Amino acid sequence: xxxxxxxxxxxxxxxxxxxxTIDDQNDPxxxxxxxxxxxxxxxxxxxxxxxxxxxxxxxxSEVNIRDTRQIPFEMDPPIHGAYRSVLEAWFKRPNNADYxxxxxxxxxxxxxxxxxxxxxxxxxxxxxxxxxxxLTLLLNTPFKESETWISxxxxxxxxxxxxxxxxxxxxLYDYIDRELDRAIANPxxxxxxxxxxxxxxxxxxxxxxxxxxxxxxxxxxxxxxINAVTNAIAxxxxxxxxLKRLRKEPxxxxxAVEEMIRYFSPxxxxxxVVTEDAQVCEHAAKADSRVSLCWASANRDENVFxxxxxxxxxxxxxxxVGFGFSHHNxxxxxxxxxxxxxxxxxLSEKIGSIEILDLKENIEQWGRFQRKVxxxxxxxxxNAITP
Amino acid sequence: xxxxxFITSDEQRITVxxxxxxxxxxxxxxxxxxxxxxxxxxxxxxxxxxxxxPEDVSKTREASEIETxxxxxxxxxxxxxxxxxxxxxxxxxxxxxxxxxK
Numbered sequence: 001x002x003x004x005x006x007x008x009x010x011x012x013x014x015x016x017x018x019x020x021t022i023d024d025q026n027d028p029x030x031x032x033x034x035x036x037x038x039x040x041x042x043x044x045x046x047x048x049x050x051x052x053x054x055x056x057x058x059x060x061s062e063v064n065i066r067d068t069r070q071i072p073f074e075m076d077p078p079i080h081g082a083y084r085s086v087l088e089a090w091f092k093r094p095n096n097a098d099y100x101x102x103x104x105x106x107x108x109x110x111x112x113x114x115x116x117x118x119x120x121x122x123x124x125x126x127x128x129x130x131x132x133x134x135l136t137l138l139l140n141t142p143f144k145e146s147e148t149w150i151s152x153x154x155x156x157x158x159x160x161x162x163x164x165x166x167x168x169x170x171x172l173y174d175y176i177d178r179e180l181d182r183a184i185a186n187p188x189x190x191x192x193x194x195x196x197x198x199x200x201x202x203x204x205x206x207x208x209x210x211x212x213x214x215x216x217x218x219x220x221x222x223x224x225x226i227n228a229v230t231n232a233i234a235x236x237x238x239x240x241x242x243l244k245r246l247r248k249e250p251x252x253x254x255x256a257v258e259e260m261i262r263y264f265s266p267x268x269x270x271x272x273v274v275t276e277d278a279q280v281c282e283h284a285a286k287a288d289s290r291v292s293l294c295w296a297s298a299n300r301d302e303n304v305f306x307x308x309x310x311x312x313x314x315x316x317x318x319x320x321v322g323f324g325f326s327h328h329n330x331x332x333x334x335x336x337x338x339x340x341x342x343x344x345x346x347l348s349e350k351i352g353s354i355e356i357l358d359l360k361e362n363i364e365q366w367g368r369f370q371r372k373v374x375x376x377x378x379x380x381x382x383n384a385i386t387p
Numbered sequence: 388x389x390x391x392x393f394i395t396s397d398e399q400r401i402t403v404x405x406x407x408x409x410x411x412x413x414x415x416x417x418x419x420x421x422x423x424x425x426x427x428x429x430x431x432x433x434x435x436x437x438x439x440x441p442e443d444v445s446k447t448r449e450a451s452e453i454e455t456x457x458x459x460x461x462x463x464x465x466x467x468x469x470x471x472x473x474x475x476x477x478x479x480x481x482x483x484x485x486x487x488x489k
Binding site: 036039040043092095254255257258304315316317318319320321323325326329333334337 | 423425426427428429430431432451453456457460
């Protein structure tokens with residue numbers, strides 16, 4: 001098995017029965033494993049709600065570590081759509097040429113930094129700084145803020161070896177509180193200020209609502225982006241021919257990014273709470289129980305994807321759910337896609353090969369399933385293209 | 388060559404000419420409001436949803452099952468809905484009128 005491979009632990013259960021119930025802090029979750037069920041359930045917000053106790057739709061549940069409702073993530077339509085329309089234009093800024101230019105400069109310079117090193121640990125020395133620096137563009141904050149975010153480490157809610165860490169979450173909440181107070185006192189053109197000045201439902205957004213948006217932006221785009229970037233580096237280490245192909249055929253980079261998002265599925269699953277007794281895939285979902293939409297499993301569904309366990313760089317039709325599906329699809333996806341597209345472009349132009357020196361996989365445990373989602377650490381050496 | 392007309396949500400009619408590629412890519416190149424084409428045309432995001440003018444439906448080829456399944460789960464779908472990333476530009480499409488979906 002190649003080191004970069006991400007196995008699909010759900011295959012047998014997906015084809016046999018289509019779901020699996022696992023425990024999570026005494027609030028069990030039934031994971032839905034088939035593409036069709038995942039998409040239908042994601043779409044049916046009336047029976048499968050996101051608007052429950054804050055933190056409950058996340059697996060593992062964050063009910064015990066936060067009270068702030070993440071917005072628009074933990075709201076259902078129609079109010080979800082009203083919030084989303086306030087945010088949409090801001091979160092589509094990564095489609096602008098100047099945003100992409102600034103991001104290209106960041107990606108290019110961090111690759112150059114890494115090329116100068118004898119070896120590097122990708123998660124902490126490359127993916128985390130890149131994610132944090134890129135986030136300054138999305139928030140439109142000074143570049144130096146990224147230093148603070150890098151100092152928090154890879155997990156915003158977790159510390160090494162522990163599932164959930166309330167102290168760590170408080171660092172983020174306190175930081176966001178301070179930034180919002182600053183934006184209220186001295187508005188600028190950053191996201192905090194824009195949120196505090198946003199009109200919503202005939203009034204301004206409240207500080208608590210703005211905080212809900214900011215927590216979502218920080219938390220949702222951290223592990224996910226870091227895993228996507230790190231997994232891409234590992235993939236290219238095993239597949240130097242792919243670097244070469246992207247160099248020759250940059251027009252397939254968009255497809256390659258979607259394919260990586262499908263294959264990596266940086267977020268394994270997301271929950272919903274059942275509002276009325278229902279049936280999904282033969283499973284009797286009881287009111288007030290939880291189900292989860294297993295993006296990682298749906299993305300390997302052999303009824304939808306040919307050769308699901310292979311990265312087919314130029315896959316043409318790719319209805320993956322790596323950014324979620326339906327109303328709640330990823331708000332940061334435009335930003336994430338640009339990071340990945342630019343990363344692939346810059347790597348293909350600068351890097352000839354990557355050697356993996358050693359690694360420690362990041363394996364999640366979901367009931368009896370073990371799912372590799374990325375790496376705790378992976379030491380590599382970047383080799384420049386030889387002329 | 389095909390002339391393709393988009394009607395945006397603010398009732399602007401914009402006619403553009405295309406030679407090849409997908410209608411989504413043509414719309415994005417021309418900055419047609421409401422067609423984002425986030426996934427680049429792999430049928431994953433539905434941000435290129437259009438309604439084909441009823442009299443022009445015969446100009447388009449039938450949608451694949453993957454496209455139909457995707458549209459089935461969109462709130463604004465009707466019998467004229469298509470994902471414009473799945474509409475390939477050819478002479479057959481000349482004169483087609485597409486209303487950008489909400």
